[in-house]
Amino acid sequence: MLAGSHLLLSLSSSSRADGMKPADVGLHPNLPFFHDVKGTPPVTYLHLHQCRKFSIGIFCLPRAAVIPLHNHPGMTVFSKLLFGSMHIRSFDWVDSSEQIRSSNGACLAKLNTDSVMNAPCETSILYPAAGGNMHCFTAVTPCAVLDVLGPPYDGPEGRDCKYYTEASCSSFPGDATASAAPGDNDRYAWLEEMQGKPDDFNVRGEEYKGPKIVGY
Template sequence: MPRNKTSLIQKIASKAYETFTNCSSAAIEENKVFVDNQAALVSLLSGVRAADLKIAPPKKASTSSPQPPSAPPVTYMHICETDVFSMGVFLLKPGASIPLHDHPGMHGMLKVLYGKVNIRCYDKLDEAEGDSERQFDPPLLPFQRVDVRRAMLRSSGQFSEQSGPCILCPLKDNLHEIDAVDGPSAFLDILAPPYDPDDGRDCHYYKVLQTAGKKLEQSIEDEAWLLEVPQPEDFWCGGEPYPGPEVSV
């Protein structure tokens, strides 16, 4: 009797565990073992499709049965989680966005499974002389100034199922926002290590500020000022079952 063939998502999980075990952000580009493992993981992720996880774009809803207002704009399919990494699928409804947020000290990999998304990534910058006197429009309240961070728009691009994965690093492209484009979308998401508020890895949300008297031109070379904010009221994430092959790590 032939042996069961290892699923692609199992191969991805096994390689993710190997890649991110004992991985630190220090001198990561000089760690040849990590770089080689990450390249192999990127190669595996580049080949994954929605059908490999037994998911498909939702059928168009009829006008006679619209979505209830309480339906979450984003849902999540949990696949697996270890101390080393977590993996799951985010599904965005048409027009939905995952607001600008961070992954403190974490690596991330996103691979679109269907639809299209725009991803904008920022890097935090060190405080510069004069930042504390900068004026914003609308003006900030005094207590808000401690939550302002100078940043740079590192990258902005559109991703589809034909695209390779978007790579997020602990120190580069770590802050990002994701918008569904022209319909629903879904992407496979790997975070390493997983969120853990008790270990300093909690999610923080931000909004881009306008400087007084000048609009921010959003190009890759631009600096921006980000204000840490509570989770936006119009964003929340529901859950739904993962229908794909079982994964063990």
């Protein structure tokens, strides 16, 4: 992955990212944006690269920081936890072609992942309609995750990031969930789209100072 002080990345296989270490992108847990802070912990975003085909960035989270439930419409995402422990809760729509809606407009989703990931670990992959396209990250310890998104977010192209609130299946009694989730309501939830991003989601950009990207 490294050539001298240069970083080489490829989207051809998740195995390319599996061997990455924090030092490969100039990170270590003692950096200031991994320290505990008073109030809502901010998330720091380091932007590495973007082109028409994909984007690369790193999210740095102090303990208890949260990236709220959001989606990646029409995108494939490679996520590599570089260090630390992170709780991941993710969903996919029950029917991506014709979403099942509640009386208030929320859509029915099926739980994909609800577990803690500990570094070192394999790269996870999510797809437009599978693998947990809508997910929430919560930092159990200070941690950093590298994301490769292909294609990148692009509002005019219909790939705008949306945030969601989650409600249990029992929140809307009488809605048609029994046939979609018979006897397994714990694995399903109603997701309601928010207007804009959550008010308590504090994300800030910082300059990436790791090895220069020279190819992919």
